[in-house]
Amino acid sequence: MAAESTLKNMVLCLSAVCLICAAVVGGAYAMTKEPIDEAARAKTTASIAAVLPEFAGTPEQASVNVDGTDYTYYKTDSGCAVISSTSGFGGALTLMVGIASDGTVHNTTVLSHTETPGLGAKCTTDEHFIGQFQGFDPKQKSLTVKKDGGDLDAITASTITSRAYALAVSNAVKVFNKLNEGGQGNE
Amino acid sequence: MSKWHFVTDGFVKNNPTFVLVLGMCPTLATTTSAMNGLEMGLATMFVLILSNIVISLIAPMVPDKVRIPVYITVIATFVTVLQLLMQAFTPSVYETLGLFIPLIVVNCIVLGRAEGFANKHSVGESALDGLGVGLGFTASLTVIGIVREILGSGSLFGWKFIAGDGILAFVMAPGAFLVLGFLMVLFNKYLAKK
Numbered sequence: 001m002a003a004e005s006t007l008k009n010m011v012l013c014l015s016a017v018c019l020i021c022a023a024v025v026g027g028a029y030a031m032t033k034e035p036i037d038e039a040a041r042a043k044t045t046a047s048i049a050a051v052l053p054e055f056a057g058t059p060e061q062a063s064v065n066v067d068g069t070d071y072t073y074y075k076t077d078s079g080c081a082v083i084s085s086t087s088g089f090g091g092a093l094t095l096m097v098g099i100a101s102d103g104t105v106h107n108t109t110v111l112s113h114t115e116t117p118g119l120g121a122k123c124t125t126d127e128h129f130i131g132q133f134q135g136f137d138p139k140q141k142s143l144t145v146k147k148d149g150g151d152l153d154a155i156t157a158s159t160i161t162s163r164a165y166a167l168a169v170s171n172a173v174k175v176f177n178k179l180n181e182g183g184q185g186n187e
Numbered sequence: 188m189s190k191w192h193f194v195t196d197g198f199v200k201n202n203p204t205f206v207l208v209l210g211m212c213p214t215l216a217t218t219t220s221a222m223n224g225l226e227m228g229l230a231t232m233f234v235l236i237l238s239n240i241v242i243s244l245i246a247p248m249v250p251d252k253v254r255i256p257v258y259i260t261v262i263a264t265f266v267t268v269l270q271l272l273m274q275a276f277t278p279s280v281y282e283t284l285g286l287f288i289p290l291i292v293v294n295c296i297v298l299g300r301a302e303g304f305a306n307k308h309s310v311g312e313s314a315l316d317g318l319g320v321g322l323g324f325t326a327s328l329t330v331i332g333i334v335r336e337i338l339g340s341g342s343l344f345g346w347k348f349i350a351g352d353g354i355l356a357f358v359m360a361p362g363a364f365l366v367l368g369f370l371m372v373l374f375n376k377y378l379a380k381k
Binding site for chain 2: 004006009010014015024028032035036038039040043114119124
């Protein structure tokens with residue numbers, strides 16, 4: 001039933017199939033590029049809106065280097081949303097941390113993580129744990145878990161994830177402080 | 188003469204998970220909840236149906252010695268298209284399944300059906316076979332996901348009916364093997380009775 005395998009028709013057939021497939025993938029890429037970018041932008045905008053008090057206008061994207069790491073942040077008139085990444089239990093834990101203009105943490109949200117389902121992954125759903133960061137004033141309290149002498153309750157059985165989360169928030173606070181002490185335009 | 192049996196075969200007699208024991212990597216890794224299992228199954232079914240159709244169409248023209256590379260190229264194309272579509276239109280699903288979408292390319296079920304069925308059957312039959320095996324895979328993954336979600340998180344399709352934690356081991360790898368093993372026993376016991 002299959003065609004005979006001569007060098008000529010093997011080369012022809014493989015090339016033809018590859019060409020057609022490449023065209024299909026290329027077409028799909030071109031068609032979905034716009035919606036994919038749109039979805040990524042919508043996600044960023046949504047997470048900025050979730051972590052900051054209500055603001056007017058569009059957030060301004062910029063980046064800053066603090067202690068040898070580059071941080072991307074979004075500046076608005078109600079505060080600053082910083083993307084902060086640390087290593088959790090299973091890999092990178094990336095947060096969007098919103099810091100209001102008065103220097104308190106307004107809210108945090110997880111952008112991506114690879115923590116253990118049911119344990120560390122609860123850092124995205126555990127209301128008590130996430131709630132601790134809302135309105136947290138880093139000048140009054142210490143941004144580490146109680147086990148390390150700080151003021152935060154860790155997620156049960158997920159101290160490493162909780163530490164990473166706290167570290168990410170505290171790095172974001174550092175970014176905010178650097179931005180404010182050095183004035184604006186510190187890019 | 189009904190062709191319905193091509194669909195039911197894939198569902199029961201050739202059930203990819205419990206009988207053929209193919210595609211174990213996504214089966215074990217993505218069934219942490221019923222919803223994840225269902226989505227992974229549907230994604231695989233999409234690729235399975237389309238690659239079965241195309242491969243049954245081109246099989247007579249493909250020289251025997253290069254058929255595997257040709258099939259893999261076709262499958263990889265559909266997976267890439269699926270991946271782009273998911274990124275564009277269901278970004279949240281894409282995030283949960285992440286790495287396991289591109290891994291559909293090397294899922295033995297897809298190549299297995301191409302090599303074992305589609306290249307010897309007509310387009311219609313191959314499409315039905317893809318549908319059947321795809322549904323079988325989806326159902327198996329969903330059932331494993333349901334059991335693991337109930338035991339591991341005390342919820343079903345995200346609806347929580349037990350406060351607090353479940354038995355965490357069931358959300359993690361050991362639970363995946365346990366649940367798969369027990370379900371495989373049950374399924375084959377039922378088949379043997381028939």
